[in-house]
Amino acid sequence: MDHATTISKSRTAPVAAGADAGAAASAANAVRVMVVDDSAVIRGLVKRWIQETDGLEVAGSCSNGKQAVDQVGKLKPHVVILDIEMPQMDGLEALPGILAGSPGTKVIMASTLTLRNADISLKALSLGATDYVPKPDSARGIAGSEEFRREILVKAQALGRTAQRAMGASGATGAAGEGTGRSTAASAPARSAIPLGPAPDKIEVRKASSVPPRILAIGSSTGGPQALFDVFEKIGPAIGAVPVVITQHMPPAFTKILAEKLGRLSGLPAKEGEDGERLQAGHIYVAPGDYHMRLRKDGPGVAIALDQEPPVHFCRPAVDPMFESVSKLFGPATLGVVLTGMGHDGREGGRVIADAGGTIYAQDEATSVVWGMPGACAQAGICAAVYPLDQISSAITRQFAGRR
Template sequence: MSAIARAPSSSGAVTDPIRVMVVDDSVVIRGLLGRWLDEEPGLAVVASHRNGRLAVDDVLRSNPDVVILDIEMPDMDGLTALPLLIEKKKNLVVVVASTLTRRNAEISLKALSLGAADYVPKPESNSGVTTSAEFRRELIEKVTNLGQRARSRGLPGHAPAGRPASRLPQGAGAPPAPHGALRASRPSSFTIRPYSSARPRILTIGSSTGGPQALNTLFGEIGSAIGMVPVVLTQHMPPTFTAILAEHITKAAGRPAAEGRDGEVIQPGRIYVAPGGKHMLLAKNGNDVVVRLSDAPPVNFCKPAVDPLFKSVVDIYGTATLAVVLTGMGADGAEGVRRIGEVGGSTIAQDEESSVVWGMPGAAAHTGMCSDVLPLHDIGRKVSKILLGGRP
């Protein structure tokens, strides 16, 4: 059975709410998510279904902007329903909800390759969902921001080609984004600083929403230049997911990628992924540089977070630091980018048009400390050229 929820009245503050469909085989979960979403200004649950088949049959009639899609359901599961939903409504945002098992992590990453915009890890029990403030916060944040992105710009695959950022002298551009801010519109200009004259000795990357797809593209295009330096990266992901992500990156890069292990000496040509639930940093140990894992509190609501990694990298490598900030919500990484710029290192941020959400790269760009703001498909070639010693 499906249930249609009421939309906010015309007297409410939001006149054009983001329309949400909830698809889950648990009536308890459907009811809970429906209440959470309907309580948020600017969101309205327009349909609720117990399986994928009902959702596919109803998607044109209910016309949601965002679908929250469970993985394991009777009759038609989420992975089967996903491409059918997107085929019926081309600009639909699908957020996959799955529990933290290895199988579901693999399915969630598969869903991203099939067109899902993002995933949200779901506590394993109904009681866990009910009491998890973090799950509620993350769900609402993703629905809101991905829905806004789809409404205002269209999905990346359907967006018009981006125009390059204007290059202005340092100090002449727009002010930095406020901490945690999301940029909804394209800025008229950026402050672009020169690339470092030092050849990079490390590549460090930060990403979040849309990151797994972006990372596969980036590593596929960097090519053999990855062998020149160690690569360290933080992708906002929970435990289990990061191990699967590393396996996917290994295939895309043709180089070994794995979760970083505490005390591990980093080596050129290897890719170290921050494990879910831990911050990953670098530290000196004699003449070696080693991985350090930290159980410190979340930074920017994230664990792992990008800022601790970036700051630890630049403290060791200074002007020989090359950083990349890819698609993601929030502003994690911006303070690290500021530090990299202050010591003379280089950062490339992904542009708005090619980002699923232009939060993290937008915040990085607005520090005035980036050396380029580029479309995703240009970043890999640029990084490769720089690592091989070419002029940026």
């Protein structure tokens, strides 16, 4: 996820009668966000951040999941930021009711960085949540965390625009819990503050490599876990003769759970990569949270190199460093895949792979939660093909079988 987009910290006052029509239209097109958290301090902080950000407004706030389920059908928010641990009804219990009460609403799970919460968050994604945000384990930590603030706002903006398109014109909203945003008139969605990568009329493609792949490298972000699950449930037998490396934008703890689930789905050994570990065919290595994962030559073999160099596109791990290192070692025998995600991480590394004669596949816009990363690759003209998610696994299988 590329967080380079500027988040406005000073928001103009509500539009008065006779004010500029463009400003009024912008306010009417704001993404409506519901905040659900049992901490009044956290609710207050997140609501304030939303109110201070152009293009966002508070649809309502609730202190537990039951309140959210009761209110969501009336409010129809574009985005719900849903805490996991709450009294009366927790986030996982509330999730199905929220999705049923407001189809099209995007739910972002918020949880502290524990293995238990990571496991619950990934389960929530399989039940229909769209994304997750790791939050510091105290109100003081949240108040001082620019990273948490940025991630909440960027994801709310990007996913909110997707929800607006899915839900159609937005109607007026009422009150929920402790506070609401302004009433909004029905109108067409405004242009997103996050570049989502609209598809050009024609995407230029490169010819796929004629060299059999000796490695599979995958990059993904927002919506990526569910996309990875879909792909790896189908490709296990096809990739047993090569190593697989994955960078999914995820924090620590989450990547461990992700690797374990990919192993169960594929039937192959899967784990977080370890520094100095030799790659083995038929094994899946996931970049651990907060570490870039690169590959390096190690005698006759190839080993993993982890580092905590500065984030790339505000992300660590990032896809570009991994792709670039893979290409240096495997050249035209590289198969790279870019799945759904915000921003453009993977584009420059994908260009290195394509320029070395390797193959890049990207997920299409229609099946991506956000067509940022795969869209950037498609628009750069570095892909051999752009596929719907349900065709990516068969494309990978064909490539390893020598059929294109």
